[in-house]
Amino acid sequence: MSAAARPAGPSRRDILAGLAAIALGAGAAPGRAATGAESTETILARSGLARETGFVVVDLATGAPLEAHRADRGFPPASVVKILTALYTLDTLGSGYRFRTRVIGAGGDLVLMGDGAPGLDTDALGDLAREVARRASGARRLFTASGALPAIEMIDRDQPPLAAYNPAISGLNLNYNRAFLSWSRGRMSVSAPGERFEAPVAVPRVVPTDRARPGHGDGPEGEVWRIPRAKLAGRGGLWLPVREPAAYAGGVFSTLLGGAGLGPPAPAGAAPAGTSGPALAEHLSDPAVDLVRSMLFHSTNLTAETLGLRASQARGAAAPDLARSAGAMENWARGTLGLEKAVILNHSGLTEATRIAPADLAGVLIRAQGPLSDLLRERKLAGAPGEAGFDPGRARLLCKTGTLDFVSALAGYLTTAGRRLAFVIFAADPAARARIPADQRDNPPGAKPWAKRARGQEQALLRRWVEVYGG
Template sequence: MTGFSRRFVLGGLLSGAASAALAEAPLTSLRPMPRAGGAVAVPSAPTATRTAASAEALVAAAQLGGKVGFVVADARTGLVLEAMNGAEPMPPASVSKAITALYALEHLGAGHRFATRLIATGPVQGGRLAGDLVLAGGGDPTLSTDTLGDMAAALRAAGISSVAGRFVVWGGALPFVRAIDTTQPDYLGYNPAVSGLNLNFNRVHFEWKRAQSGYQVSMDARAERFVPKVYTTRIAVADRDRPVYTYSDRGEVEEWTVARTALGKGGSRWLPVRRPELYAADVFQTLARAQGITLPTPQVAKSAPRGTVIVERASDTLRPVLHDMLRFSNNLTAEAVGMSASMQRGGVRGHAQSGPAMSDWLKARAGAGTARFVDHSGLGGASRISAMDMVTALARLGPGQALRGILKEFTLRDANGKVMQNHPVQVDAKTGTLNFVSTLAGWMTAPDGTDLVFAIFTGDVARRDAIPDAQKEQPPGAPEWVRRSKRLQQQLIERWAAVYGA
């Protein structure tokens, strides 16, 4: 579909849908009569149509360049009310996480938990472990320094004060990948490594303060209750203007430098971790030391550990984990839960195969023939799906997994960007943003109670691809472009509420 149309029905959009409420969807087009100009007339259109700005006019006024694709449908019947470029595959950005949530819920189950364990390979004699101590990750994307601090205290409470053997860390519960998207700059905290042992979303906290002789810099693994210093990552201030950051991996220590001219008076930011197992081991060793437990230099295990579980800490159940993933759009969580789902489904050995496996699943479950995911977070710009297939997936699979209930409420704003309190339109949706890509998909409830399901994709891919590496974090013109796109998204939502929810 290339162009604009209204009021037709997707053939088989909701046939076979899990929700009985959606089983009444008509399967043939209502075949409205064309009108002058090629657009399709709306049969029995509400009076509000005469006053609401046309979708074509709203898109033209946004002046986004590239392409705009959208589809809105009645959530109960599957009747597609309006569409523009609905069949065009476009980058979904973080809207991909809504599909990842459905994928994970189906294959892992809403009650799934990720466990992190301390395993002993020998007996405890007089407070001394006569064997190895293994910190074994279970793929938990939410593991924090506070959790490791509690595990260190539990280890001490179990009567262990020293280890005769080795201190071993294992992250093989999930395949390792050095970065989610290798085309992104090294220093972006939202593009870390992924492993079966992930700590603090595989980020390290870098802080700097101006001092008399230059700058004081520090790196720590802070959480709410514990702020241990990190020894497996170092940073130094360099006398240069560009690049702002450099990174090198020298054996067991990750080395960063930062340009002095970029620091100003002081500040902080999160930097990504590329060796997550050693990072977690480093932090746990410090926290254990605070409990009076002496641990040897950590070693990374290549095979799954065997022994007695001394301490175990499980994550929250999957549904609240996904709720936070969707709310904060966390990339590490999306990759970890998506990879876990692929491994549960079977036949997938690495991250490069996991995104395509989710694509195949979506094609089988929702007929989404345009789906082509390269990851589970949407960070990779090569992922594609059409607005039509996105709406189909939400309409078919969302109700059965109660997806709307874990999506973030989308706040509507006035012309000055201020949140409009008590707005009569309720929107629960997932947003997505890449450079010159802005997306939104989910559900909305009009003032009269009509529920609609929609997807809005905007993207100027050629402009995105032309960004030099040095400007990828903050390319000129991108913030204003995103502002116009988000304004268009809200205008379309308000139009649909006025026209189809009257």
């Protein structure tokens, strides 16, 4: 991000002061009732989420708030927090920053040295293996070096055990730290598939169990997932989160080196401190701006966390864990973007504990509208079910979504023929989340109907704002 993200703009106090001058939650704006737009009261009553919702919509040209509901309350933003991570990354690292993954030779051995690259995949390792095979005649052992980022077992401990969106983090992150488990007719295999290369995976290993819930642990040969036999019936596949990323990446790279005609060298674990040698091959990640854009489009949690951790490192912040790194981002956002009140626990939003008020985030959207307008994903605005009169093409929607069980979030920009608007819509029911039984976290009762109501409420509010303020 450049200085374009730093211009002065309305603060949280300015927005709240503006809200005091309008009738919060009122129906159609004065003089615009002829549009036939639903009132906010009607929308909130239909969803049944009035007490669980906070929103604000602001005129981008003037910074003036137009409508709001509980805009000063803190809500979990889920993946919407990735907006802050994107701005933090670009302001700190620059749009052209790249991660480097290297292979060095060390006295007849090889070392796969990670730099924290979030998009490293099997194809990139395959290309590294081919380059190493061209330059080296052989290798006895393969070590890994993954200390470029702190070792973190998982992003959030409250997620379902098999959630592939909740992987470990380290300086070596292969395939977003996921391995693919497939099964058919009682046979299982674990692999690291790419588009041009594929390798069988020995670590993690998968063992069927008669228990009702999956389990994870360490065996004599490393990481082991115990998967209920009932889940492995018939034919299917799933991505498993990897908890020991360096061992996973090292095993895959050793196999790929063998396929390239070199060895394969025996995986030997972490490289001794101070190991050095000539570089035999190097892989550069995509530029930071492309990593950020992909993170916002696909909402990849590992990318958000690795970018945030690296940005905190670059600012000299002591960040051995996600909470302290996110705290450094929170302090930056206060000084740079005017984010006055927030509690941020990680860079991806994969936690219920982070809290941001809609009014706070609306100020960020106003101040950073330049860079964000080029980064956010464009989505279609939905028409009301069974309603033919509303034309979704009347507005352009650029936004970031966020979803957890009993949490729904949407924030971004709504451009119409008459106005450009910034909006934030948060809805959350922490009490319902707290009631989820431990054995039902992968499919909590009531979560899907609640999410449907929250998404319907978001779309209804967007339609209202297009009708009332769209010109």
